[in-house]
Amino acid sequence: xxxxxxxxxxxxxxxxxxxxxxYEEIYTMIWKKSSSIVKWILIISILELxxxxxxxxxxxxxxxxxxxxGIFNTVYMSFTTxxxxxxxxxxxxxxxxxxxxxxxxxxxxLMRKIIRVRKTVKHYIIFCLSxxxxxxxxxxxxxxxxxxxxxxxxGVSEKLDEVPLEKFKTMASLxxxxxxxxxxxLLGGIYFLLYGLLLRKLNRNYKELKRxxx
Amino acid sequence: xxxxxxxxxxxxxxNNQNIVHKVCTLYTNDRDSHNDLFQEITxxxxxxxxxxxxxxKFSTWMYRVALNTAITLYxxxxxxxxxxxxxxxxxxxxxxxxxxxxEQQLKLMYKAVKQLGDIDKALVFLYLEDKxxxxxxxxxxxxxxxxxxxxxxxxxxxRTILNP
Numbered sequence: 103x104x105x106x107x108x109x110x111x112x113x114x115x116x117x118x119x120x121x122x123x124x125y126e127e128i129y130t131m132i133w134k135k136s137s138s139i140v141k142w143i144l145i146i147s148i149l150e151l152x153x154x155x156x157x158x159x160x161x162x163x164x165x166x167x168x169x170x171x172g173i174f175n176t177v178y179m180s181f182t183t184x185x186x187x188x189x190x191x192x193x194x195x196x197x198x199x200x201x202x203x204x205x206x207x208x209x210x211x212l213m214r215k216i217i218r219v220r221k222t223v224k225h226y227i228i229f230c231l232s233x234x235x236x237x238x239x240x241x242x243x244x245x246x247x248x249x250x251x252x253x254x255x256x257g258v259s260e261k262l263d264e265v266p267l268e269k270f271k272t273m274a275s276l277x278x279x280x281x282x283x284x285x286x287x288l289l290g291g292i293y294f295l296l297y298g299l300l301l302r303k304l305n306r307n308y309k310e311l312k313r314x315x316x
Numbered sequence: 317x318x319x320x321x322x323x324x325x326x327x328x329x330x331n332n333q334n335i336v337h338k339v340c341t342l343y344t345n346d347r348d349s350h351n352d353l354f355q356e357i358t359x360x361x362x363x364x365x366x367x368x369x370x371x372x373k374f375s376t377w378m379y380r381v382a383l384n385t386a387i388t389l390y391x392x393x394x395x396x397x398x399x400x401x402x403x404x405x406x407x408x409x410x411x412x413x414x415x416x417x418x419e420q421q422l423k424l425m426y427k428a429v430k431q432l433g434d435i436d437k438a439l440v441f442l443y444l445e446d447k448x449x450x451x452x453x454x455x456x457x458x459x460x461x462x463x464x465x466x467x468x469x470x471x472x473x474x475r476t477i478l479n480p
Contacts, residue, residue, distance in 0.1 A: 112422050128330055205360050211457050
């Protein structure tokens with residue numbers, strides 16, 4: 103005989119053993135804050151959208167980055183314009199997809215839409231990290247092409263009395279390159295770890311539903 | 317207006333709370349997590365309530381929101397089952413497996429169901445609630461054929477858990 107049938111009969115008679123909440127208890131619950139993963143994704147994503155831009159926008163960083171004039175500055179300005187264009191596109195895309203998430207969907211659709219939102223954020227992060235790398239590369243090129251760039255950093259001209267300019271350029275480039283890779287690697291690592299942990303359960307369940315369709 | 321909506325919602329949920337409690341029983345292992353999940357489901361139901369048009373029964377609509385919350389949205393808080401609890405469950409199953417009485421069998425069944433994955437539990441839950449395959453497939457977003465196939469696999473899985 104089917105074991106599940108036996109269970110079904112019992113299950114349907116189980117009702118009196120279940121807890122019973124009062125009207126008041128339920129009423130207080132509806133005003134509590136949700137702790138769903140969708141909410142977490144929203145919070146983390148907003149932080150991720152804001153933090154890199156705060157860094158770019160902060161006046162002290164800006165002054166340090168925008169050196170004198172010349173080729174480097176032109177490249178840097180077009181780079182910034184492109185960057186904000188893409189950021190706005192990502193914010194728009196994120197908002198649209200986030201709005202599509204509905205708990206009334208079927209489980210599979212719900213999971214698919216959450217994963218899509220997360221993908222948008224993931225692409226954004228990959229974009230940010232590559233931009234950071236590109237920025238470091240531009241900076242290194244800038245050092246070689248435009249002496250004023252290096253000279254505009256405080257304390258550099260004094261150092262140049264001890265070390266020849268060419269040697270100093272190579273050293274600076276090396277430091278910047280290593281620094282860039284470390285920063286990008288670290289940020290990327292934190293990001294993927296965070297989302298990996300947050301969405302482990304969802305990914306597992308989604309894969310299981312997907313597997314059924316094959 | 318809003319007060320009226322609140323009152324309507326809380327009354328409906330109060331009358332149908334068994335559905336949510338059953339989902340919580342299936343997906344959590346202790347009282348704290350049970351209440352935690354119950355609360356999250358309540359919040360999700362309330363947030364979605366304005367979209368509930370009344371074209372289906374309140375209870376039908378609850379199944380979907382409750383299960384979606386349990387298998388997708390809910391994040392277990394720090395309160396996890398201790399490994400020890402889990403081991404003792406398995407141990408007990410082994411010790412009792414030769415007992416043939418219905419009572420014992422049921423106990424084993426419940427324990428076996430608890431060991432299933434999230435998706436399997438959802439299928440079993442809807443099945444136990446006497447939902448037909450078309451509703452099960454719609455709730456989970458899989459085809460009816462696949463729901464049947466999956467259900468058969470679960471039955472086999474349960475059988476192996478019960479008779480290793």
